[in-house]
Amino acid sequence: MKFDFKEERILAVVAHPDDAELLCVGTLARARQDGAAVGICVLCQGEKGQPSTPIKSLAAARKKEMQAAAKLLGAELFLTDFPDGTLTDDYASRLRVVEIFRQFEPTLVIAHAPEDYHPDHRAASALAEATSWFCASRGQKTKTGAMSASPAVWWMDTVNMSGFAPEFYVDISGWQQTKEEMLSCHTSQLLRGNDGDFSPLTELMRQQYQTRGSQCGVPAAEAFRAHHAFKRARAW
Numbered sequence: 001m002k003f004d005f006k007e008e009r010i011l012a013v014v015a016h017p018d019d020a021e022l023l024c025v026g027t028l029a030r031a032r033q034d035g036a037a038v039g040i041c042v043l044c045q046g047e048k049g050q051p052s053t054p055i056k057s058l059a060a061a062r063k064k065e066m067q068a069a070a071k072l073l074g075a076e077l078f079l080t081d082f083p084d085g086t087l088t089d090d091y092a093s094r095l096r097v098v099e100i101f102r103q104f105e106p107t108l109v110i111a112h113a114p115e116d117y118h119p120d121h122r123a124a125s126a127l128a129e130a131t132s133w134f135c136a137s138r139g140q141k142t143k144t145g146a147m148s149a150s151p152a153v154w155w156m157d158t159v160n161m162s163g164f165a166p167e168f169y170v171d172i173s174g175w176q177q178t179k180e181e182m183l184s185c186h187t188s189q190l191l192r193g194n195d196g197d198f199s200p201l202t203e204l205m206r207q208q209y210q211t212r213g214s215q216c217g218v219p220a221a222e223a224f225r226a227h228h229a230f231k232r233a234r235a236w
């Protein structure tokens with residue numbers, strides 16, 4: 001059985017520029033080829049992800065990197081510009097993400113796993129989960145009106161697969177190139193691969209899609225779990 005994403009509108013909600021590339025962009029690229037509309041919502045600026053030789057105006061540099069990557073995929077890009085480390089699941093932040101959901105109208109949201117290692121990723125996960133409910137609530141007012149239904153939610157793998165138990169896999173064989181080309185847009189982060197405290201990202205990503213692929217018998221895969229909550233669960 002293979003998913004057909006043709007009728008879907010898929011929004012990846014991630015904490016930092018480059019998170020989508022590492023964890024779910026192969027799936028987005030496959031969905032694009034099926035005919036789906038895809039979007040990436042990046043919540044934080046990524047301005048604290050400095051390499052050992054600091055880059056001036058890193059937030060601006062990372063925005064450009066993310067825009068170039070999204071363009072390669074043909075994805076609509078939403079940036080909320082929260083400073084790194086400040087992301088929390090509070091009411092004001094929820095409303096900002098609710099408005100983005102209402103503008104894009106996703107049928108499927110791909111979000112960080114609640115057990116992710118990074119505090120910003122966990123906050124992004126909680127925000128995406130709350131928003132997947134409130135976007136369809138007419139009582140929650142934002143500029144754009146309420147969606148008619150909540151989107152389905154999938155939790156995505158964690159970086160280095162740490163602590164994530166997959167429920168299913170998406171075969172991304174044939175889309176590895178898109179993942180690699182998009183990741184290569186993030187030059188500020190690739191520079192960090194030379195730092196002792198940061199893994200070389202391309203290697204890490206390759207190892208991950210190959211390992212997830214080997215677990216399900218294909219050359220490359222991305223791993224997910226579905227959120228089995230009321231009105232967020234779907235039949236595929």
Ligand SMILES: [Zn+2]
Pocket residue numbers: 015016019118121
């Ligand atoms: Zn991140």
